[in-house]
Structure formats: C-alpha cells, structure tokens
Amino acid sequence: MTVNLYSDTQTLPTAAMRRAIAEAPVGDEQRGEDPSVNALCERVAALLGQEAALFLPSGTMCNEIALAVHCRPGDEVLADVTSHLIHFEAGAPAALAGVLIGTLPGKRGIFQAADVDAAARPNTRHAPRQRLVSIENTANLGGGTVWPLATVAAVAQAARGRGLSVHMDGARLMNAVVASGTPAADYGRLCDSLWIDLTKGLGCPVGAVLAGGRDFIEEAWRLKHRWGGAMRQAGILAAAGLHALDHHIDRLADDHAHARILAQGLVGLPGVAVDLDAVETNMVYLDVTGTGLGAPEIVQRLKAHAIVVGALSPTNIRAVTHLDVDRAGIDRAIDAFAAVLGR
Structure with a gap:
C-alpha cells in the first residue's frame, strides 16, 4: 500500500464520514434551505467567533472572495512573501479582485507589527490604497508554522491603526489550534474575516467555510453566485464537514x-x-x-x-x-x- 505524504489534501473520506454523507438531510443551498449546510455554517461561525459563515467549494475561493469584499481594484493587500495568495492561487488576487500584494519579510511565514508599519504607504493619489493585511495560519511554506496569538493581536492592532482590515487564511487553522492550545475563536476575534479548509487535516472530500460579520458574508454570497460557487443539495458535502468537526479535530x-x-x-x-x-x-x-x-x-x-x-x-x-x-x-x-x- 502506498504511503501518501504529498499533502494532507490527499485524505480520503472515512467509512463513518461516508455514512454521514449518505444520510445527510439536504435542500436547496442557494435558497438557504439545506439544513446540513446551514448547520455547518452556524457551527463554524461559532467556532471562529464570528457572526456568520458561508460554505464554499474551496479555500482559494474563500481567499479570493475575501479580498474582493475587503478591497477595490487597484488596492494593496499586505501578506508574507511566502503566502499562499502569492504562490498557489494562479494570480487570482490580480485577476479576480484586481489587487496587488505587498510582500512582508516574515520569518518562516510570520511577520510582525513592525513589518506592517514599515510597509505603510503615504496617503497620496500616486500610491495604491492599502486595505487589508492577510495572515496565513499555519504558514505552509514556513513549514506549518503556528502564529502565536500575541503576534496576531499585535499585527491586528498595527493594521487597524492604519485603517486596514485583517483577514486570516486559516486553511490549517485547526492544526494551529491543536498545536498551541489556543481556541479558534481567540484567533477569530482578532480578524475581520477568516476561514477553515475542510479538505486538509479535517479529511473531507470538498469544501471550506468563510466566516465574518453579517454584512461581510452577505456581500460574499453575491460573489459566490457571480463566480459560480453556489450549489444546490450541497448538504451531502456539508455533512462531511459536520462529521469532521465532531471527530477529526483532536x-x-x-x-x-x-x-x-x-x-x-x-x-x-x-x-x-x-x-x-x-x-x-x-x-x-x-x-x-x-x-x-x-x-x-x-x-x-x-x-x-x-x-x-x-x-x-x-x-x-x-x-x-x-x-x-x-x-x-x-x-x-x-x-x-x-x-x-x-x-
């Protein structure tokens, strides 16, 4: 038998997860009538300390929708030089949200509040408007690095001091939670938006969940439709996420x-x-x-x-x-x- 260590995306649904998928109550997700999707979104919003959440096909779509809601074309997003946004999303920040990424020189994927301050641009019509700071937790190219909560808090304070919002790419956030003992909501309360991937360590076949304020999620829904992410009886996918939250975190x-x-x-x-x-x-x-x-x-x-x-x-x-x-x-x-x- 092959031992596949290529990525945690290579996980297959367990037998118990397949049963949950087969038995899931479903409805029209676009109309808000799928009970499994609704339950998953409620669970994740509470888990991450946010008002609302949105089930999406992929983590990349979570990132790209978040950028497009927070920013306008021509705006700048600050992120670590090793971030997933730059290296693994096929140029989507530029192609979809129309933003440019200003790189920060972190250590193993983690930058500091001082790096945010140092990257600040003057308020002039000649410079792009800075709108957002993005944190990747854990940091993939950093080696699966866990962001200390105090560092996230300091970065968030520096960002908001300059009028910037804070987004967390939480593809492997639950790995950070388990490794550090920090509740996910403690990270989430420092962010204006964040998401978790269901298809990595949590072992689901499809999906990610983006969370934020109610107004943010309402606008995210519009982009989900525009970019082809809306689904119908998506409860068969959401049921896998609910099973994972119950059985695959610890x-x-x-x-x-x-x-x-x-x-x-x-x-x-x-x-x-x-x-x-x-x-x-x-x-x-x-x-x-x-x-x-x-x-x-x-x-x-x-x-x-x-x-x-x-x-x-x-x-x-x-x-x-x-x-x-x-x-x-x-x-x-x-x-x-x-x-x-x-x-």
Whole structure:
C-alpha cells in the first residue's frame, strides 16, 4: 500500500464520514434551505467567533472572495512573501479582485507589527490604497508554522491603526489550534474575516467555510453566485464537514506527533538537513542539497518504494502527515528514505 505524504489534501473520506454523507438531510443551498449546510455554517461561525459563515467549494475561493469584499481594484493587500495568495492561487488576487500584494519579510511565514508599519504607504493619489493585511495560519511554506496569538493581536492592532482590515487564511487553522492550545475563536476575534479548509487535516472530500460579520458574508454570497460557487443539495458535502468537526479535530495531534517522528527519523540520513525546531504541526521540510541528488529525482526513487512526497524546489522536499498515514506508514517512509539515500 502506498504511503501518501504529498499533502494532507490527499485524505480520503472515512467509512463513518461516508455514512454521514449518505444520510445527510439536504435542500436547496442557494435558497438557504439545506439544513446540513446551514448547520455547518452556524457551527463554524461559532467556532471562529464570528457572526456568520458561508460554505464554499474551496479555500482559494474563500481567499479570493475575501479580498474582493475587503478591497477595490487597484488596492494593496499586505501578506508574507511566502503566502499562499502569492504562490498557489494562479494570480487570482490580480485577476479576480484586481489587487496587488505587498510582500512582508516574515520569518518562516510570520511577520510582525513592525513589518506592517514599515510597509505603510503615504496617503497620496500616486500610491495604491492599502486595505487589508492577510495572515496565513499555519504558514505552509514556513513549514506549518503556528502564529502565536500575541503576534496576531499585535499585527491586528498595527493594521487597524492604519485603517486596514485583517483577514486570516486559516486553511490549517485547526492544526494551529491543536498545536498551541489556543481556541479558534481567540484567533477569530482578532480578524475581520477568516476561514477553515475542510479538505486538509479535517479529511473531507470538498469544501471550506468563510466566516465574518453579517454584512461581510452577505456581500460574499453575491460573489459566490457571480463566480459560480453556489450549489444546490450541497448538504451531502456539508455533512462531511459536520462529521469532521465532531471527530477529526483532536486527532490532529496524532499527525503532529507523526511529523515529529518522521523528522527525527530523517535527521541522520547522509546529506539531509531537517530543522527539528521547525516541525510544529504536520509538515516536514527537508533540504537535500547535500545528497548530491535533486529533490525531483529523490521523489521519483521514493515512488518505487510506494512513498509519495512532493518536491517544492530543486533541493527541497515536503512531507505532510494526515489521518490516512499511521505510525506504520511513517516507519515505512523512514525506511524508504534510508534505502534511497543510504543510512
């Protein structure tokens, strides 16, 4: 059996989740008549400390709708230089919301209030109007880094002091919650909008939920229709999210423990560099420069051992743990890396 560590998006619905999907009460989501969708949105809004929420097909749509509601074409959004907005959304901030991204020099995906202040533009007709600060928690390219609540609070204070709103890309927010012990609502109350992805650590096949104030969500609904995200009997998808909220949050701690075990097992391999202090949640990043092999070549060799990981650059590999990878799978992955690279 293949051990798929390419991403936590590779999770498959559990048997219990499939039963919940099959038995879900449904209705017309666009008309507000799907009880499963309504229940999911109410649950997530409460979880994130917001007034309302909106079920969407993907996390990217959550980000892009949020940018378009908060901003106007030509406005500037401040985000870390490694953010998902910049690297993995196909230029959508420019194409859909018409905004530009001003990059902040964070450390492992986390910037500081001083970085927001330093990026402030003068109030002149020649400069783009700054509207929004976006925080990615956990920070993917940072290695699954958890934002400390105090840092989020300081950034939010700096942003609002300059008249900017605060958005959180919470694709893996529940990983941050479990790893830090910080309630999701404590993060959420510092933000004007935020969302959680259902298809990563929570193990659902489809969907994400965007939360914010009632007026914000009302406008988000308009864009959901405009961009083709409105659905009909979407309760069969929302039911998976409800099941995940009940059964798949606390178990994220298992993924974090498995990532730590994997990292520890790879540290001693020839030419492999792993920063154990950077393994905070469910991601392990490896620098394979010293192996004499390129990351894509190592990835291909691992496939012969039924281990799937991703090459993020010519010299860097990412492995992501999730609910479909147990301890035995982690041990198999360590053995496969050892076979490919030599002990």
